[in-house]
Structure formats: structure tokens, C-alpha cells
Amino acid sequence: MLAITPVVKSTEPAAVNLLPCSISHNGPVSATKKHWDPTMEGKNCTAYFRGRKLHGRTMELPEGVVGAILETTTDLVVPTSSQENDNNENEDEEGSETKVVKTLATFDKITVWGHGQVPETGDGGVVRSMEEWVQFAGRIHSWEDEE
Structure with missing residues (x-):
């Protein structure tokens, strides 16, 4: 399991670019x-x-959606006594570690780049995948009111 920490200080949103190439640098x-x-x-x-x-x-992210640039750490979350009791009641959770993931920056839009032409929604590429992922994530993380 992962525990995501919030951004430490409020900063401008990061400029996120997805380039059609491979670069051996991450940062x-x-x-x-x-x-x-x-x-x-x-x-x-x-x-x-x-x-x-x-x-x-x-591509701007929909209202209510925030993109985050994350970095995994080797730190582990130490459960409180109430969390330990909850974990003991659920056998699936026993023995699992929770690692800390640090939030480096947030973003509200992403630029997808292509060679020779603008990446389009219908081409089955990254743009379409991202739009579908945002819709899918919205559905699985929401609930309908029971009447």
C-alpha cells in the first residue's frame, strides 16, 4: 500500500510535457x-x-481533478493503535507495509507532443487514453446517492 503526502508548500502548477522520445532522465x-x-x-x-x-x-484536467508528480520513498508509515486494531480485524491487510509517496508538484494541464502533427483524440494514442482514464477514474471514485 502507498500513503501519499500532500505538497509541502503552495507553488505554481508544474508544466507537464509528454514528448515522443526516450530520454534517460527523470526530473x-x-x-x-x-x-x-x-x-x-x-x-x-x-x-x-x-x-x-x-x-x-x-489538455486541461477536468474540474475537481488534480494531477500530481510523485516520488516513492523508502519510508514506512507507522500505524497508530487504532489502525493496528483495524488491520487485525481484516486478515487481507495483515503483514502489508504502507510506503510513503512524496508529492513533488501538482499540475492542472498536460501538453502531449507529436512528430509532424498534433496528437488527436481519435488516433488511439495517448490523448484518447488520458481522456478515457479521467472518465473511468471519475466513475470508480464516485458513488450514486441511494434513494
Whole structure:
């Protein structure tokens, strides 16, 4: 199991970009306008990365949904005595550890980039998958009022 910690301080939302390439780095970079300077045209944008023209589409997360950039830690949550009693009553929970996941930043939109064309919803790619995931997550984490 995982326990997610909240953001320690209130900051600007992170700029999240999904590039169509593989880079062996996972984390922030100190890119300058010389390296990364996207131009916006409505919800679509254009940028150059290592000499290649990329077209992007910015997707805003629905109201009430917050994206989070997380980092797993080796820390474990120490259960309180009431949590221990609850765990002993449920045999499926016995022996499971709860690791702490640190929230590094939050975001409210993501830009998905493609080579030569703007990523579209109907192409079966990332944009469509993300839209479907947000709808699916909304359904499984909500409930209807019983009448």
C-alpha cells in the first residue's frame, strides 16, 4: 500500500510535457528559451526539440481533478493503535507495509507532443487514453446517492 503526502508548500502548477522520445532522465531540467520555447496557438502549440519540429496539444484536467508528480520513498508509515486494531480485524491487510509517496508538484494541464502533427483524440494514442482514464477514474471514485 502507498500513503501519499500532500505538497509541502503552495507553488505554481508544474508544466507537464509528454514528448515522443526516450530520454534517460527523470526530473526537472534547467532549460532556457534557447533549448525549449513553445509557441501557443489556442490549445495547440509548436516547438523544436533537438532540431525536430513537434506539434503539441494541451489538455486541461477536468474540474475537481488534480494531477500530481510523485516520488516513492523508502519510508514506512507507522500505524497508530487504532489502525493496528483495524488491520487485525481484516486478515487481507495483515503483514502489508504502507510506503510513503512524496508529492513533488501538482499540475492542472498536460501538453502531449507529436512528430509532424498534433496528437488527436481519435488516433488511439495517448490523448484518447488520458481522456478515457479521467472518465473511468471519475466513475470508480464516485458513488450514486441511494434513494
